[in-house]
Amino acid sequence: MISTTTISKKKLKTMREDILVDEPRTDKQKIEPLPRDRKPMARNPFWAIVNKEIADHVRSWRFIVMVALLVLTCLGSLYTAVTNMSAANNSDADSDFLFLKLFTLTDGTLPSFTVFISFLGPLLGIALGFDAINSEHNRGTLSRLLSQPVHRDYIINAKALAALIVVSVMFFALSFLVMGLGLIRIGIPPTAEEFLRIICFVIISIVYVAFWLNLSILFSVRFRQPATAALCGISVWLFFTIFYQMLVSVVARASAPSAMATPEQILQFQNFIQALLRIVPSQLFSDATTTLLMPSVRSLGPLTMSQMVGTIPSPLPLGQSLLVVWPQVTGMIAATILCFALSYLSFMRKEIRPR
């Protein structure tokens, strides 16, 4: 009897201990905070699309190739600029802006950084945009995407924005790279004005690429095959970089005023030819960048002798340079917006059927 009672007491004790041991454990579980969600980054579906598009761009081979190309050309032009820095010094009115020369100086073997951008920028824009809409359509993902609760324009807006963000980050990184390397090499820090001029240059480059990007997005909405869209983009680019200049020179030769023409006629002719040339976005871009990066440039059109009389060959302040290029910049922005508006309209009106 005694033994059994002790056993039962022992049992009781162990049971109690169990309870005692258990109790604080359950308490702990209660107190312990629930696993919290991370901060919801992509609550808005618009940003979810932007995130995905950026990730897709950055991971894509074509983007990696373009980055490699741009980095290489950028380093090459930086090298020529730095090696020619001492020779070019003190020779012109821009000598105060040594730092800007990193972007414009060349000895003729390799083009300068700005020329590379004006040449490769369109390619970058076309590469990022030519399959924006049509590849989604061909893969059959567009109708699935549209059946989600998102506005239709979210898709095209997000795609344009994502590519623009990628381009912006890349251009800022590249020009800061040039600045950093140049700083190490020449040892003179940029002044505030130089820095601002470079930032303006980068922003104008982004607008320039944005134009080509939106043009290729327009093609990607219009054409079902990505290959067609890419070819169209590239042919527009080739036309403007190569053939258009030839055409203009033909027109110029045909309509050139005679040797007996008055100065007004010659001026008119010059203005006419320049107006023709300025239809090309790359001309607008190079006008804008040269003015910004060479502060001594005071006008982009022809100047008569009477206008030149009495000018002091000094650089313009940033505000004045910006005023000179303002028409070019607005022209580029307008062309970009026009392309985007056209692609937006035709995308919104399109009936999306499963493939």
Place this chain on the structure above:
Amino acid sequence: MNNPIIELINVTKRYPAYTAVDDLTLRINQGEIFGLLGPNGAGKSTTILMMLGLTDPTSGSVRVCGFDSTRHPIEVKRRTGYLPEDVGFYEDYSGFENLVYTGSLNGLGRSEAEEKARKLLKRVGLSDAADKKAGKYSRGMRQRLGLADVLIKDPEVIILDEPTLGIDPRGVHELLNLIVQLSREEGLTVLLSSHHLHQVQEICDRVGLFVKGKLLAEGDIRALSQTLFSNEPFVIEAGVSPASSQSIDDIVERLYEIDGILRITADGASLHVGSARDASSEIARAIVQSGAGLQYLLKKEYGLDDIYDHYFKEKVENYA
């Protein structure tokens, strides 16, 4: 008819060249499985697109879950899952990542979307292939992933456009079972379009027959066949082997003596007997008494095939 979740009233969709949907009125109730049946190009897909607000009707009104699809497509799409015909996924993303992306488009947070995606992949039996690239999925797997993709938004209605196209018979069976199961468990309304009559017959509560933009008939299959074949509601097929002394015609003659027999057609050794009432036992007796051997007797029920054929015959006759 008291609680329509999808309601189309006098909907017409005209394209410059032709009319895709012509004055369609259709009501689908909550919780039912409705089959939209019709040949290719009948306007099924256009109707579905209009329900989702992906294309605007030329006239008429479309309401889904109480919202006007043309005016408030976002509200409709929030409550409606749509699996397009030949659904596509981002091929270099895994099935799991595709689902998470859809989840985030529906406003789910990252962890919530991941949790749900895992659950749904398990539900449709793709757990093993969750991290495989969607480009490597087979056709059947893609459809199942599509089903999971549709379900991640917790829809009230799911709309499936030709869900069984291009899948092998076993896969079709599994997919349809899955759809039925989901519909019953979650109380989903399912609208599926197809031209595979047997599959639709298997799972649908009601069907609508759709030809050239018009809804020719709707209702459950029994009701459809009763209205269609009211003059000849029973068809009995009998396989006979005539005795040496008699011909098939003798048997046919004897059968006509039975009360209620309307029409008999002979096709080799089998007889198709159309009658106004169920006369199978008398037919059997008559055949056996005539001395012929009765090999089988089959009471035929009308299926969708017959309904479909019937409508087409009528259609052709009308337009001929």
